[in-house]
Amino acid sequence: MLVLDYRSMSNEALSAEKADLEKRYADFKARGLKLNMARGKPGVDQLDLSMPMLDILNSTSNIYASTGDDCRNYGLGDGLPEMRELFAEMLGIDDHNIIVGGNSSLNMMFDAISCAMTHGFPGCKPWSQQGHLKFLCPSPGYDRHFAITEYFGFELITVPMTDQGPDMDVVESLVKDDPTIKGIWCVPKYSNPTGITYSDETVRRFAALKPAAPDFKIFWDNAYCVHDLTDTPDTLLNLWHECRKQHSIDMPIFFASTSKITFPGAGVAAMGASEHNLTVFREHYSYQTIGPDKLNQLRHIYFFGNLDGVKLQMEKHRAILEPKFQVVQEKLESALGGKNIAEWTNPNGGYFVSVDVMDGCAKRVVSLCKEAGVTLTGAGATFPYQKDPRDRNIRVAPTYPPVSELELAMDLFCIAVQLAAVEKILADRA
Amino acid sequence: MLVLDYRSMSNEALSAEKADLEKRYADFKARGLKLNMARGKPGVDQLDLSMPMLDILNSTSNIYASTGDDCRNYGLGDGLPEMRELFAEMLGIDDHNIIVGGNSSLNMMFDAISCAMTHGFPGCKPWSQQGHLKFLCPSPGYDRHFAITEYFGFELITVPMTDQGPDMDVVESLVKDDPTIKGIWCVPKYSNPTGITYSDETVRRFAALKPAAPDFKIFWDNAYCVHDLTDTPDTLLNLWHECRKQHSIDMPIFFASTSKITFPGAGVAAMGASEHNLTVFREHYSYQTIGPDKLNQLRHIYFFGNLDGVKLQMEKHRAILEPKFQVVQEKLESALGGKNIAEWTNPNGGYFVSVDVMDGCAKRVVSLCKEAGVTLTGAGATFPYQKDPRDRNIRVAPTYPPVSELELAMDLFCIAVQLAAVEKILADRA
The missing domain is CATH 3.40.640.10 (Type I PLP-dependent aspartate aminotransferase-like (Major domain))
Known part of the structure; x- marks a missing residue:
């Protein structure tokens, strides 16, 4: 499939793309998702890793x-x-x-x-x-x-x-x-x-x-x-x-x-x-x-x-988290790559991926996702006074949802990023 | 035994009493005690009551x-x-x-x-x-x-x-x-x-x-x-x-x-x-x-x-603490009763007994106890700026030591209260 830079597309082509995106967005909305990617919360399987800690103190000798x-x-x-x-x-x-x-x-x-x-x-x-x-x-x-x-x-x-x-x-x-x-x-x-x-x-x-x-x-x-x-x-x-x-x-x-x-x-x-x-x-x-x-x-x-024990535990976290971060990268790359409407980070660790969408589009993207049942960190939250001067940064927190839900949420997110971009480009040209 | 009001005793009788107290104090000092009654700390047997709580969370179902x-x-x-x-x-x-x-x-x-x-x-x-x-x-x-x-x-x-x-x-x-x-x-x-x-x-x-x-x-x-x-x-x-x-x-x-x-x-x-x-x-x-x-x-x-469970737990605490508070009352009454040198409270609960010794004697009592190996709450601690205007209040915290140690500590405390009082009365008369 040929990937097109949105900004170099004709109004006609963009309008067609918009109609297609709107249809896919409506399909998502109809599914009635309820997912939360607002905060950097560990997933349930990560929490399970530490269960042995809970009853480790069990005698007056320890x-x-x-x-x-x-x-x-x-x-x-x-x-x-x-x-x-x-x-x-x-x-x-x-x-x-x-x-x-x-x-x-x-x-x-x-x-x-x-x-x-x-x-x-x-x-x-x-x-x-x-x-x-x-x-x-x-x-x-x-x-x-x-x-x-x-x-x-x-x-x-x-x-x-x-x-x-x-x-x-x-x-x-x-x-x-x-x-x-x-x-x-x-x-x-x-x-x-x-x-x-x-x-x-x-x-x-x-x-x-x-x-x-x-x-x-x-x-x-x-x-x-x-x-x-x-x-x-x-x-x-x-x-x-x-x-x-x-x-x-x-x-x-x-x-x-x-x-x-x-x-x-x-x-x-x-x-x-x-x-x-x-x-x-x-x-x-x-x-x-x-x-x-x-x-x-x-x-x-x-x-x-000791610290070795911590590192061992972190390897177990990695085994759970690495696939989730890969999903984010794959979804972003396949849906948004080459379209000149978003940039994102690909970190070696931590809890987040930072996505810069087109200027003036972050609020719209978060709002579109919200309406379709996926809660993201509020647009602007990553700036003082919750005001992103370019309204473009979105924090993606992929750790909490299971992979299957994360894939859905990222599909929706990518549709929202594209839809907001098309809307913006068309509005700017009008 | 006839109990005498210290303040109505002759200098000669007081001096004899002082010599006797000093001997008993020296005997205590020689024992090399190391007890701490400074803070309202629960005793080890009280802590043991809650051990089942430590491993009560032991499965992902609870x-x-x-x-x-x-x-x-x-x-x-x-x-x-x-x-x-x-x-x-x-x-x-x-x-x-x-x-x-x-x-x-x-x-x-x-x-x-x-x-x-x-x-x-x-x-x-x-x-x-x-x-x-x-x-x-x-x-x-x-x-x-x-x-x-x-x-x-x-x-x-x-x-x-x-x-x-x-x-x-x-x-x-x-x-x-x-x-x-x-x-x-x-x-x-x-x-x-x-x-x-x-x-x-x-x-x-x-x-x-x-x-x-x-x-x-x-x-x-x-x-x-x-x-x-x-x-x-x-x-x-x-x-x-x-x-x-x-x-x-x-x-x-x-x-x-x-x-x-x-x-x-x-x-x-x-x-x-x-x-x-x-x-x-x-x-x-x-x-x-x-x-x-x-x-x-x-x-x-x-x-x-629920609250009934708390009350049940508190009955177990009481079973441990009541004898300790009784020791304090018995020791104070038998050593200091009728001597007109101290007053104390007899509470129905809580963690402390408050003893008012003779004016100007609290610091001396705490210091005497300290020298003989029993740490009490600092004299004055119960007043703003740690300054007791009458230098008379001492907080007794009987919960932490086992009963046998508490008895020893209270014996020493009572000797210190008497010795400080005799010293004070004699000094005031001089």
Whole structure:
């Protein structure tokens, strides 16, 4: 079959294509689908992988930490030493720089921002007493990151994402003279949603940043640090070591969790930071809680043993997820390839594929899918204030539906992308 | 044996008593004890009661909520409906007014204060933008409550505790004209540390409060709502219903947890509040987290079934704790009774006995015990800024040590109370 660039097609040919697409769309709608690809949720078969963890603590002989502490009782505010070691290995930082928290790394990020708002960092006023403040949001990016800083009243500054990470020319130029810019959100490996991994140069430039604000922080959310999906996984340069070299160790704050390794909502989260930063956060936590859920940490420790156990688990996840990501690529390529109406990423890991449709078409595509029973992440969600200036980016989250449903959903998605494009081209010509 | 009022003894008799006490104290010191009664920690046998909960989720058939939701995945931000119902029954409020959180009710209190600081309540500025603020601290009270408001910069105002609860004449008089007073900390049943339960009149006066601050909140930490220890348990009037009657439902915020029902640190916490207040807190939580640990909620639901299951569990706790509280009363009565040097509470439940020693002697008693190997809650800890104006209150936490160790620790404690009193009386006479 000859594939035609939509933009070079005649009005007549486009109208015929439109009629065909509308018919196929109507057929889909008639099927009464009800699928949800809005969030990066693991599928049921992924959750089943961790079932042995649930009854792994079953005797009074295995409820002790390596310290001898009874994990059922209060204590060990920084978390179990063995859990701190595991996160230290995952994040590539020192274990005494790790605080293990509850079930949500997002919660730890929120608390870090909240703590900075009310108490601030050594030598600086609390952020809430510094007037109008700004936060950098590499976009497309993670909506829940942006939302936290929006909730706390920051002006959100969009920084373009490249295939090397955030555009560092823009970042460097913004932070060097503006002390009201207090931080930047980063998902450095298999970035949400583009799936790219920051290049070594990007990481080095982060470590070498010279922000005007002495309390500028890099929120380094390494959510997908072990979430490889191919035989050619990405590697991320270690920001912790680079910052040590650059004497900028107080700049980054590291986050990770097992939410997408074991159970979302019943995993374990952790943060890592320099001693200076930890002084601030440890004080915060000493008032906020008596301690984290150590039994859940212990479950994880028994289940994994060590980082090798985590890697083994991630191979099982990959076996489930890789075919789903292949479906997405195949469907996109076969339906949209060569038509000059969409571009998409093909990541080596993570949870998302990022699709850029024609400018001004993303909302229409999401709306068409919604009407036909497939819920996607809202158009614009990947940008500050949920406003994609070009209305073109859509985050595809293929992990939750079974393959058969995913195929259907992607067929519908591709029809919607084409239909919106034809409509747009015809309207532009009118 | 004739018991003598120390204060009516001659110097000579007191000096002889002192020599005897010093000898007994030295004997204790020589034993090299190492006991900790600093915190309200459940004992090991109490923790063993909940062991069946740990492996109760053991199949993919029992990981679903009553809603059909897979508890292993994201979702249900307010918690499982069945867990909300259980807390609603425990707290005596409506289940749709309950948010179930993580493992710590203290964390939810901290977050409520933090949220009020940065975002505030409808129609009012955030607390952090209202200048110098104050918080009422009924004392003796719970040190971790006071510490949260101290951390956020509140001026802590001591309100005397009576055997009916906080002195409501003082509370009413303070709040009625001062809009900078934003709240009060309460442990209304088996209060920490005095063990008293607020009288019906006290609860009614709380509901009828007319604070000058429209955003005045009662932090109603019902930590010991089901923690009865005798056949004559206290009953607490329902503040929720009283506030409904008084049209003051936006004033109280309720808290509870299963920390001292199942596992400290691996229990489940909840808060309850009016719809107006929940709007504020739900928004906060919608940014702070994707959701609570629902698997741990499900463990609790399967383990308890319903409130009757909780009550059955509490009877088992009582069987373990009642003898310990009896040891404390017996030791205090036999060693200190009639000597006019100490008073103490004899609560029907909760986790503590509050001992008032002679004015100016609490620090000395704690220090004497510490030197001989028994760690008590720090003297002064039960007052704002850890400063007991009369230096007389000591919180005794008898739950953690086994009975045999508790007997030893109480013997030492009583010797220390007597020795400190003799020293004080002799010094005052010199």
